[in-house]
Amino acid sequence: MKYLKYLVLTTFFALGVGWQASVSADATAPLFSVKAEQHPNQIDKKVSYFDLKLSPQDSTQLKLKLSNNDKEQAV
Structure with missing residues (x-):
């Protein structure tokens, strides 16, 4: 039984070890940036x-x- x-x-x-997915990252710089x-x-x-910090129902432009x-x- 043991x-x-x-x-x-x-x-x-x-x-489980045999089916692990490999992950890779692209080393190139991003083409767009957002700030x-x-x-x-x-x-x-x-x-x-x-x-x-805004009051309820208040709106602003970002x-x-x-x-x-x-x-x-x-x-």
């Missing part, structure tokens, strides 16, 4: 995302700066 238990565990382990421009209602000015780092014009 032999069967170890055989089953070893088989599952071997199948949030600071808003006067920004709570934490050190973060790069919008963390605004600005983003887009940069094209490619050599070609984007359409």
Whole structure:
């Protein structure tokens, strides 16, 4: 019985190790970048995302700066 238990565990382990997916990342620089421009209602000015203090039902306009780092014009 112990032999069967170890055989089953070893088989599952071997199948799990054998079927692991490989992941790779592209080392090239991104072609576009986006930066949030600071808003006067920004709570934490050190973060790069919008963390605004607004009243309920209040609205405001936000600005983003887009940069094209490619050599070609984007359409």
